[in-house]
Amino acid sequence: MSSEVLSRWEVELEKLKPHIHRNYLPGHKKGGSVAYQTVNALAPSITGLYHSALLLGFLRRVVSAEINECPSNDPHRCALYAYTEEGDHMGWHYDTSYYKDRRWTVLVGFKDESSSRLLCHLHTRNPNRDVVKLELQIKPGALVIFNGDKVYHAVSPLKEGESRYVVSMQYVTASDMNPFMRFISNMKDAVAYFGLRGVFGKGKVR
Numbered sequence: 001m002s003s004e005v006l007s008r009w010e011v012e013l014e015k016l017k018p019h020i021h022r023n024y025l026p027g028h029k030k031g032g033s034v035a036y037q038t039v040n041a042l043a044p045s046i047t048g049l050y051h052s053a054l055l056l057g058f059l060r061r062v063v064s065a066e067i068n069e070c071p072s073n074d075p076h077r078c079a080l081y082a083y084t085e086e087g088d089h090m091g092w093h094y095d096t097s098y099y100k101d102r103r104w105t106v107l108v109g110f111k112d113e114s115s116s117r118l119l120c121h122l123h124t125r126n127p128n129r130d131v132v133k134l135e136l137q138i139k140p141g142a143l144v145i146f147n148g149d150k151v152y153h154a155v156s157p158l159k160e161g162e163s164r165y166v167v168s169m170q171y172v173t174a175s176d177m178n179p180f181m182r183f184i185s186n187m188k189d190a191v192a193y194f195g196l197r198g199v200f201g202k203g204k205v206r
Contacts, residue, residue, distance in 0.1 A: 001049070001108070001140075001141035002141075003141075005045065005049070005141075006110070006140055006141055008045040009043070009045060009046055009110060009111075009167075010111065012042060012043035012044075012045060012046060013043070013110075013165065015042040015043060016034050016038070016039065016042055016043055016080055017082075019034050019038050019042070020032035020033065020034055020080070020082045020084075021033055021034065021035075021193070021194050021195040021197075021198050022085075023191070023192060023193065023195075025191075025192060027091060028090075028091045028093070028192070029089065029090045029091055029192065030085070030087055030088050030089055031081060031082060031083045031084075031085075031088040031089070031090070032081070032082035032083075032084060032088075033079055033080065033082065033193040033194050033198075034079060034080040034082070034194070034198070035075035035076070035079055035189075035193070035194040035198035035199060036074065036075050036076065036077045036078050036079055037075065037198075037201070038198065039078055039079060039080055040078070043080075046078065046080070046167055047078050049108070049167075049169075050069070050077065050078035050169050051069070056068070056069075056171070059104070059106065059145065059171060062145055063104055063145065063147075065102065065104075065173050066173060067102075067104060067171040067172060067173055068171060068173075068175065069171060069172075070099075070103075070170045070171065070172055070175065071175045071177075073182075074170065074185075075186070075189050075193075075194050075198060075199050076168070076170050076189060076193070077169070077170050078167065078168070078169050078170075079167070079168050079193070079194070080110075080165065080166075080167055080168075081165070081166045081167075081168055082163075082164075082165055083114065083155070083158045083162075083163065083164040083165070083166075084158075084163045084164075085158065086157075086158060086159060086160040086161075086162075087157050087158060088116075088157065088158040088164075089116070089154070089155050089156060089157040089158065090153075090154050090155035091154055092119075092152060092153070092154040093152070093153070093154065094148060094149055094150070094151070094152055094153075095148025095149055096149070097148070097149055097172075098177050098178070098181040098182070098184065098185045099174060099175065099176065099177050100174050100176040100177065100178075101172065101173040101174035101176075102147060102149070102172065102173045102174075103147070103148070103149070103170060103171070103172045103173075104145060104146065104147055104148075104170070104171050104172075105145070105146055105147075105148045105168060105169070105170060106143055106144070106145050106168075106169040106170075106171065107138055107143070107144040107145075107166055107167070107168055107169075108141075108142070108143055108166065108167040108168075108169065109138035109139045109140045109141055109142040109143075109144075109166065110140060110165040110166055110167050111140060111163070111164070111165040112137065112138065112139065112140065112164045112165070112166075113162060113163050113164070114158055114159070114162035114163060114164040115156075115158075115159055115162065116155060116156050116157065116158050116159075116162065116164050117135045117136060117137055117155070117156045118135075118136040118137075118138055118144065118153065118154075118155055119133075119134070119135055119136075119153060119154045119155065119156055120133070120134040120136065120146070120151055120152070120153045121133055121134075121151070121152040121153070122134065122151060124152045125150060135156075138166060186199050186200070187199075
């Protein structure tokens with residue numbers, strides 16, 4: 001990703017900062033997030049990358065699957081993650097996708113002034129493979145692509161005075177989701193990421 005695009009993102013970041021919803025779930029995560037509707041309203045160059053046909057074509061070749069954007073009512077389809085306070089982190093977990101088929105996460109490095117790392121354990125659900133452990137710094141403009149249902153992952157805690165911003169994008173092979181599971185998914189996002197307004201506010205930005 002070009003330095004020009006990253007410069008536009010940095011300008012738009014200042015508009016997003018007042019809308020960062022912080023949350024703390026002991027034993028699981030601590031940090032801040034901004035849902036798609038707000039990102040789209042205030043940072044169109046960020047969601048512009050998400051909607052890019054060139055990026056989608058590249059991702060399809062990488063994962064060898066006919067992936068597409070998540071439905072417009074998914075607040076996680078393109079979101080900002082903000083790690084800005086000491087101890088901000090993400091605990092070890094697999095992503096749980098409620099879509100009827102596969103979902104991929106694309107993390108885009110944005111602004112990183114930290115020692116925090118994306119931690120990944122590969123092949124943990126494959127008894128025929130040795131577990132591979134990775135510690136990744138997602139540098140500005142870099143992409144990390146993975147199926148979160150299969151990769152055990154975490155984000156190491158932030159130290160005092162550090163900050164880290166990452167854009168998270170989600171793509172799926174099928175956009176179908178049972179209405180009850182959509183409600184469960186939205187409630188999880190409201191509690192763990194964006195708050196009730198971020199999930200159910202229908203894109204209203206004050």
